[in-house]
Amino acid sequence: MALHLYDTATREVREFAPARSGTASMYVCGATVQGIPHIGHVRGALNYDVLRRWLVHSGLDVLMVRNVTDIDDKILTKAADAGRPWWEWAATHERAFEDAYTALGCLPPSIAPRATGHVTQMIELMRRLIDSGHAYAAEGNVYFSVTSFPDYGRLSGQRLDEMQQGETQSEGKRDPRDFTLWKRSKPGEPSWPTPWGPGRPGWHLECSAMATTYLGSEFDIHGGGVDLVFPHHENERAQSRAAGDGFARFWLHNAWVTLSGEKMSKSLGNVVSIPEMLRRHRAVELRYYLIQPHYRSTIEYSDAALSEAAQGYRRIEQFLRRVAGSAGEVRTGKVPMEFAEALDDDLGTPQAFAVLHNTVRDGNAALDAGDSAQAIALAESVRAMTDVLGVDPLSARWAEHGGAEAQALGELVHELLAARQRARAERDFATADTIRDQLTQAGIAVEDTPSGPMWTVRD
RNA sequence: GGCGGAGUGGCCGAGUGGUUCAGGCAAGGGCCUGCAAAGCCCUGUACACGGGUUCGAUUCCCGUCUCCGCCUCCA
Structure with missing residues (x-):
């Protein structure tokens, strides 16, 4: 089965056929860098990271763009409240997001373009829209005329005549539902010169401009959180298609992480921040x-x-x-067919994990039965699967090869375990158990295996 | 008001018109072990509620209830 993905625009699972064979292009809406990332932010990034890995695994050359919105109302107000320059505020939080993505094992995007670096492209897009009658300038703002685009509302299933208000700002708007492409700057605000006056980007324009700059007028996948369906993605789609670009072929939207049944959001204050999470949990386990x-x-x-x-x-x-320790080296093998079918079916990670766990069970059974060859084969399959999911425990990314401290600990534990083995050999189980208890007390779990004791640090 | 999602066994979380079914965690029994741990085997009450279609529905249809999201910045 070829990869199938659920496309919000058509509301169905469709076969994924890239626009250019052999390559896949995806644009993921990244963060508005106004604060510290929380668990919900990274969930989306993680979902698209798995998709990206799966596309690569499927043999496609993947181009992935994840943007950074580094200019917006909240950045300006928060920076002002903190008494810091807006650009420093944005840069600081951009790094926080980068750190979070990296800590959780997201592969770096092909490029992470910033809105402020693409004003030229935005101006060009606005000019095309104005020339074709889809946009108009008014009092230094530039608006997109939603009624000029008959398909408006298609992506989100909204009907224009059912829509309630629009954006609040409306100086010179011909229709309250028109959305802002470009915002006239107020005194003291950052601005860029345009043929329509100095101002700054509206939220939606940047994504259209950057996506097509890097991925071409038509590209394969556009992803983001469900809350972006409307208005953000609806507006992106409208402005790009009105300008004549094919734009995204598939629209993907990831669901929320909720807390006590409610959407996690800064305004509600129910946020679980990533730096905080990483202090309490291993990154790979969070992933x-x-x-x-x-x-x-x-x-x-x-x-x-x-x-x-x-x-x-x-x-x-x-x-x-266990396998690496007793049966021999474990390379990265091939994923089972059922695993591939699971991911091909709209990225069915739950089923993929079921296959993974079944393979682990079979592998453990093979190990118990003393069938090393079979155990290694299954372990290599497990590595292949965990590699696609970005959680391979033996990868350089997650294997715990500590520094000097870990080495010192290793020596100490090794000595204690050797002493315990000597006691066991003499059937002095009281001493052996005392040593094991001491280790357990210190947070180190000891397990005896046919090939000797194994130990792990428990938290 | 418009659009959309959800309610599954102790918990998390899939899925399907029927018979054997996810998977994980937890629990009980067993095997293994000096004892453990880990691992393996076995075991259990499920599909919000009320109708309907059907030989048969958790799965399809209708209705009801509850929860959540979007329609304003938001992953």
Whole structure:
């Protein structure tokens, strides 16, 4: 089965056929860098990272753009409140997002363009829209005329005549539902010169400009959170198609992470920030937790659920360590057909994880039965799957090869375990158990295996 | 008011017109172990509610209830 994806525009799962064979182009709406990233922000990034890895695995050359919105009302007001330059505020939080993405194992995008660096392209797009009668300048603002584009509302299923208000700002608007392409700057605000006066980008324009700059007038996938369907993506689609670009062929939208049943958002204050999460949990376990449910299903966040997911991850990790420790080197093999079919079916990560766990179970059974060849084969398959999901425990990214401290710890534990083995050999189990208890007390779990004791640091 | 999503066994979380079914976590029994741990095997009550279609519905249709999201900045 070829890859199929759910397209919001058509509301159905369709076969994914890239515009240019052999390549896949995707544009993901990144962050408005006004604050610290929370768990909801990275969920989307993680979903698209898995998709991207799967596309690469499927043999496609993937171009991925993830933008940075570095100019917007909130950035200006928050920076002003903090008494800092707006550009410093944006840069600081852009780094916070970058750090979060990196910590969670997201592959870097092909490019992470900033809105402020693409004003030239925005002006060009506005000119095309004005020339074709889809946009108009008024009092230093530039608006898109929604009634000029009959298809407006198609993506989100909104009907123009059913729409309630539009944006609040409306100086010179011909129709309250028209949206802002370009905002006239107020005194003291940052601005860029345009033929219609100095101002700054409206929110939607940048994505159209940057997506087509890097990916061409038509590209394969446009992703973002469900809240972007309207108005953001609706408006992007309208302005780009009105300007004559084919724009996105597939619109993907990931669901929320909720807390106590409610959307996580800064205005509600129910935010679980990533830096905070990473202090309390291993990044790979957080990643595992966030990519396991289907990307279009809401995740109701809870510490308990995260801990359970972590247990599941450790089971996989433990299996690979067991094999690597007793049967020999584990390379990255091939993914099972059922795994591929699961991901091909609209990125069915839940089913993919089921295949992964079944393989782990079979691998453990093979190990118990002393069938090393089979155990290694299954472990290599497990590595292939975890690699696609970005959670390979043996990868350089996640393998825990500590520095000097870890090395010192290793030596100490090694000594204690050797002493314990000597005691066991003499059937002095009291001493052996005392040593094990001491280690357990210190947070180190000891497990005896046919090939000797194994130890892990538990939290 | 318009558009959309959801309600599954102790918990998380898939899926399907029927018979064997996700998967994980937790629980109980067993095997293994010096004892453990890990692992493996076995076990359990599910599909919000009320109708309808059907030989048969958790799955299709209608209705009801509850929850959530979007329509204003938001992943």
